[in-house]
Amino acid sequence: MNARTLLDVRDLRVRIGRTEAVRGISFSIDPGEIVALIGASGAGKSLTAKAILGLLPPSAHASGSAVIDGTEILGAGRAVLGGLRGRTLAYVPQDALTVLSPVHRVGDQIAGAIASVRGIGKGAARQAAVDALDAVGIPDPSARARDYPHQFSGGMRQRAVIALATAATPKLIVADEPTTALDVRTRTQILDLLRERCAATGTGMLVITHDLAVVDEYADRVLAIEEGRLLSDVIREGPALAPRAPLNDAASLLKVRDLTVEYHMSHAPVRYRLGMGTRSGNRAVDGVSFDIAAGETLALIGPSGSGKSSIAAAVLRLLRPASGTVRFEGRDLADMGERDLRSLRPRLQPVLQDPYGSLSPRLSAGEAVAEPLRVQRRWDPVAGPARVRELFALTGLDIGLADRRPHELSGGQCQRVNIARALASEPRLLVLDEPTSALDAPLRREIFELLIGLQERLGLSYLFICHDLEAVRGFAHRVAVMDRGRIVRCGPTKEVCDEFGVRDETADSETVV
Incomplete structure (x- = not known):
């Protein structure tokens, strides 16, 4: 030294x-x-x-x-x-x-x-x-x-x-x-x-x-x-996922209309300086509308602070919007009481960006996957362990990892546990809030491929929160681009990516929103 x-x-x-x-x-x-x-x-x-x-x-x-x-x-x-x-x-x-x-x-x-x-x-x-x-x-x-x-x-x-x-x-x-x-x-x-x-x-x-x-x-x-x-060798990302065509004539599972979410601040209204300009007032989301069909992935992208996660929280009814409607399976979540929400929540599940922070450090991987079954009073001493093994296999996890705590797993393994945990509730819609942002390029591809396979097998719908247009090309059917609380462009993924100059070859493209 x-x-x-x-x-x-x-x-x-x-x-x-x-x-x-x-x-x-x-x-x-x-x-x-x-x-x-x-x-x-x-x-x-x-x-x-x-x-x-x-x-x-x-x-x-x-x-x-x-x-x-x-x-x-x-x-x-x-x-x-x-x-x-x-x-x-x-x-x-x-x-x-x-x-x-x-x-x-x-x-x-x-x-x-x-x-x-x-x-x-x-x-x-x-x-x-x-x-x-x-x-x-x-x-x-x-x-x-x-x-x-x-x-x-x-x-x-x-x-x-x-x-x-x-x-x-x-x-x-x-x-x-x-x-x-x-x-x-x-x-x-x-x-x-x-x-x-x-x-x-x-x-x-x-x-x-x-x-x-x-x-x-x-x-x-x-x-x-x-x-x-x-x-000395640097790990490089593989080829891009193949583009996904938009779905045609599929029934809407989620309908969001004129959604407005307000900041709750001691000194509101306040002026925010965001990635693409300046916004006045206390609206985090300002009159947003979109649909998600059964079996469809809609990517919601935009810079930090543009309102993406506020929309996710409103869809999950973790917050009550100031105005507008969020209809899931025909029912408006915005006005729903707690008792009705409890019965519906298993069908709407989140997968968050922090693989470790999303799991309790006190529970093993197997216990984390089993927890929704216990909370929803669906646990059976015989069928329960079999269901956990099935969910591990479904998400590509070795059942030998079931006894490990989160800190004993890699980030990719933890995120697979989070996905398995979400699937335990048998949801129809997953809200994916930056689920691969904490992972390296090869693991991002693995998780995307896993989610695509699960969607095709189980008929799941995804609301995918992301800030990277390049990442959504091979994953989402449609893209909604956000800026300062509003959707400024929504359309088939290929059209939106082409419009913003994102090419198929991920190796040399760095265009993001």
């Missing part, structure tokens, strides 16, 4: 049970250097990051050495790790909601972190939090500091996490898939922001990613990992 080295990792090994998931990897990072760690899901990327952060689960055992700024991380106690976090070592996760408390205001959370690190009073910490939000490009930071995380768009939450992570000017940032759930425009803004802060302060950064565009544009060096070992 030379005098300039900020992080020095030597012969790092991580074992979970009898499985050696990380197998003797070594690398270093200098001040101001951005190093990308890439590889397929389950290759050992996140376990490497967690070992460096001192965040490995209790079931994992690490050996070797990871020295940051002269301090050994592996085996360090809470006092040592607590002294490093914030001041020396910072973490930017894939899902901002894993580090932002849903019950505390964003500004209060940042102020609390600043106060503990800098040792300043509450008033000064609050002002420093507002300054930190302003520094990462949050509009009207004084007002937005009073918001809760759910009132921020995905891109704004990620900016808030960067403000939280960099408030004390750490020496090393570990960013684990920090932009996978964001549209390209917001992704570029977030990565530019991270790069600028590293350049301005001499901070080093380890970026865990499966996005080769991120590697090409932002990394000084690239480390490729496969089966826990460092390699």
